[in-house]
Amino acid sequence: MNSKTKLKAPAARKQSYIHEIHGHQRSDDYFWLRDDNRESPEILDYLNQENAFTGQEMAPLAGLQSELYEEMVARQEPELESVPYFKKGYWYISRYDQGQDFTVYSRRKGSMDAPEEVILDCNQRALGHNYYQLGDLALSSNSLLMAYSEDLVSRRQYTLRFKNLSTGEDFADVIEDISAVVWANDNQTVFYVKKHPETLLPYQVYRHKLGDDIKNDQLIYEECDDTFYVNIYKTRSEQYLVICIDSTTTSECLVLDADNPMGQFISFAPRTRDHEYSIDHFQDKFYIRTNNSGKNFALKTSDSLTNENSDSWNTIIEARDDVLLEGYELMADWLIVEERQAGLPLLRQINHLSGESKILSFKDPVYTVFSHYNPDPDSTKFRYQYTSFTTPATVYELDLNTGDTRLLKQSQVMGPFNSEDYQSERLWVTARDGIKVPVSLVYRKELFNHSNPLLIYAYGSYGHSLDIGFSSSNLSLLDRGFVYAVAHIRGGEELGRSWYEDGKLLKKQNTFNDFVDVSKALVESGHGAKEQVFAMGGSAGGLLMGAVINQSPELYKGIVAAVPFVDIVSTMLDESIPLTTGEYDEWGNPNKKTYYDYMLSYSPYDQVVPQDYPNMLVTTGLHDSQVQYWEPAKWVAKLRELKTDNNQLLLYTDMEAGHGGKSGRFKHFEDIAREFAFLLNLAK
Template sequence: MVTSVSASPSPSSLVPPRAARRSLLRTHHGDVFDDPYDWLRAKEDPEVIAHLEAENAYTDARLAHLEPLREALFQEIKGRVQESDLSVPTRRGDWWYYGRTAEGQQYGLQCRAAVSSPDDWTPPVLDPAVPVQGEQILLDGNAEAEGHEFFAMGAFDVSDDATRLLWSTDFEGDERYTVHVRDLATGRTLPDEIPGTSGAFFTPDGTAVIYTTVDDSWRPDTLWLHRIGTPVSADVQLFHEPDERFWLGAGITRSRKYLVIGVGSSITSEELLVDLDDLTAPPRVVWPRREGVEYSVEHAVVDGRDELLILHNDGALDFELVAVSAADPQGGPRVVLPHTPGRRLLDVDAFQDVTVVAYRFEGLERIALMDAATGALDELGFDEPLFSAGFGGNPEWSSPFLRLGYGSFVTPSTVYDLELATRTLHLRKRQAVLGGYDPATYGQRRDWAVADDGTRVPISLVWKRSFGEPGSALRPVHLYGYGSYEHSIDPGFSVMRLSELDRGVVFAVAHVRGGGEMGRQWYEDGKLGQKTNTFTDFVAAARHLVASGITEPSRMVAEGGSAGGLLMGAVVNLAPELFGGVLASVPFVDALTTILDPSLPLTVIEWDEWGDPLHDADVYAYMKSYTPYENVRDGVAYPSILAVTSLNDTRVLYVEPAKWVARLRDAGAEDVLLKCEMVAGHGGVSGRYNSWRERAFELAWILDRLGAAA
């Protein structure tokens, strides 16, 4: 039963929705748990939809007073963004490819213009106010989205001969895409429509599409070949991965020599090669999979030899780079970059004349040119103490330039081209921030908290200098965290964050264990049986900010999403007194229920990250000791909580935050809100203006809780 929501303008007089309690006993390993809100899982049940709509109405009514602030924040974001803009063109073949946005339009356009000459490698400087000469609009996202409440594009590819376009669309938010193909000479969309895909790309000659499909658990498990002009029913299965712990992915080497098929779990991987001149030949295994060994493959030509550069962790915690013969990959390897503890090797990209390597050292991602024969590194240096840098947008096997991206918490996203002959960086574009933005008026630094076990936990801080250095006076703090899957929260610029900084808020990131900021061991120490380190690290970071005189609990709001939402649910149980508010986006707060059910999307794959509580009593007991839903504490003074979710999310089901909010209210939490997007996926709403309004909604709540709404 659902309590109706009053239309009273007074938030204090509103009555929150109360979900009916319906006992459901869950028994595992001799433990019996009564889950009274699992009935909310029935997504198609009108009573469930009515409850979610009641939650939305209650949230809207409770936060109606913030509407002027939300509108002001939206206008600030919009006013800082150059709405009509173009990306830096990337050369592929005889064309420059780029994206552009137009003022007033929700979605971008994918375009191209012809290269002026074969030797032209300097991208044209495009003026948003001036039509691009000879421009071809390949795809207009606004036209694709017309008539749909939600639109997301998945794959996007152009054949090597530049005559065909491939793209895929999702109108539900469930990440199942339909592939389309267009003849670029005639503009005609071909009848080759492939539904239910997760990824897709052309074969180099453009005569066929290679794509992946998912199983009932949303796991990409099968690779297919579709010959253009033939029925989908005639498509050829290239590979199937039966082990439900493993994802499947595929791609073509930059050299255009091999199709690489990759399968992997969180801890184990295997890669296979197929020569592109015989796609239906049986794939060749590079290295047979071994439990706990991860590796990736890159084709390179070294001193005229076809080699595979393999990045692996076999006896090398932070990974080692070796080279093997492409013809005999299981022969003796040649060590190119030996394992160096503390230097986490991340990626390697080979080109005709140079190889580049990305690695993480001392908490920052770094990039270097490498001699593939000797392993000698030439690291690119940058002046800022905190920054992000990486190679990207380099589709050509042979080019005199390499594209790279750079940014920091205060430096807007920047695109450089590295001239290989001179090692000179050429600035191609820096993200425009309208309204007179000056990076010198903002500061960034790194602090260190000390966890209960003595581990030093890095914290990144960003602030506006006119309000003083953090610690000079108590300030409102917005503390963000994630801490799973070895995902690192690297320094990055945000236009939307400026609205906080300009109101005196200090933005902070707690780089907790479970992420990858400090190397592979940092990740290992925050997963499986050591997962609680992630939560206690975040609590230590919050306490450090208080002890350092930067803030006080009533002026600190924590935020995290997805697995970071699990972090939010855990820390608010551990130390509710430390926070004035918690924003949990698509939060994984009912993790034990989900991980116990292998029929749910992606569950079995997750066992390598969290453990298998279904078959292991110790894992069950450990997970139950920290999962937020089971550990809500009765009678505790919880801070204000806003949970945001999406009805069609396939990664973290809406039912998790819905149940969590109901349980918090049971426990006496007085200020708990749920906002459920009824047409959206894991990433939230679609369309840039919609996403800006969504973030303005969240920021208004954060600023209100921080007392910084003015």
């Protein structure tokens, strides 16, 4: 190709394919873009054409993109080290060495002055691989053996390996396609969760003894209902192993004495439709977070290992309509509770004996606070982490008895940064049905003039609450005049379980309406210029982006849709695709006509029509196991065919990554720099 030849936007060929169900036919001319093996020369060529076109269109922004990347990296501490913690005779630290992309895990015996023992250097493990992600890192009860899992493809299929920390030698035992691992107390036996080879659902638990042939590992449990996910963990007391089996609305826990690895797991409480519960064990009691007495969850206890009747559980914290119980930490004298009220997270400490209760208070209008790692339950010191739009991640240590608080570490922003230069706000927007939606905002004070470009981010699915934290990369937008907003729309869980339920299944349209109404309200309140409104979302948030630009495209100048879940009807009808069946309680089962019709009414891919669309940057990963690459590829192809505008439509496929993008400490800034350059160019 002549260097002056300008590439045209790729036009994917059309090949008729008809989906038929419930007496309804859907035409899908780009169905051929699906390749489960990711090896089709034609499809790979098409994706590379799209990448070349995106590269050409973004070429004028190369200088800006490079500038953004460099300043994002420059804000990072050259060397980064965790707060040390003490467990079973060792001080543990994780760190990034200068110029390195991956974590080094080490420990020192008895004292921080003792010689360092590197137990895992992920930089060494990543050598020669385009992608590297550490999964589990689990130590045996005697702290002398280590199990660790790694993903080298970005499909979230982990390979489990073992290391003798006394000798530094690796065991020959290697187990493929696992998702979780836990040690029994004999320092020889592990239990691991195996993923289904096709759907990638974690569905089996095996027992393995070090040195034994993997082929002889015993299947301990298999979940036959493919709407459930399986995980395994050890309780706070380290006395029990727990297999937890969860769907969107139902749970069951199976329990085994960790001192008896050859024993049999037994059900803690039988599986009952719409009963969600999880358990822990400490000081001879089982603690149960349960929704059996209220949808926002209660905390209860039981002395029994088997519980046919959950009504007999002793209530510690009642379920409340206005407070969501999210989690808890068990300490010797105190119970630490993570709650959420009016959209904000809370930490509350409760004395086991006296019942005395204290709430930690914070000054920022929006923030995030949560329990840090506290490995010693007998300690009177409790570590927690705090962050806000204007406060970098900060770890504190609270003396639970005296209330004294000590700063242990705050992440540093290298170069010029003063938190006082930035303003955060919290607003409530009244949606079209009268419901008030919380919105979190941040901007640079001296650049705020009521005509700013505005970027709105949201998710709104799976009951996932978008907690507010500090982002050093977002400074690159704020320092160029952007207002950044997070819309806490229905489908999340910021305002409790009802907030989630009102944005799922046959109420999903509330999610999209909330986002559109927030977009309009922020312009009306002067937080963004009408012609300078941008939106961003990823995965299910990408579905949100696809829905709102079909329904209200005129509101947005530009959209970034990252790994967008946009072909929802086709995916939810295909049980071979990873994660499909486990999500029927989230989206609905389209094999039932009521859900099919409703999902079809908002499906971003199916609802593309001839109209003007905003400028769009769509990103995906070839190896994505959560949202298959062909969803955004098909969506872009259909948009190219039908849209009536001359706005940019760019598809970038990372040919070496999956759902989470690039691996490594700095590489992901390349993706952020691309997205920000796209937005900043449009905001001129």
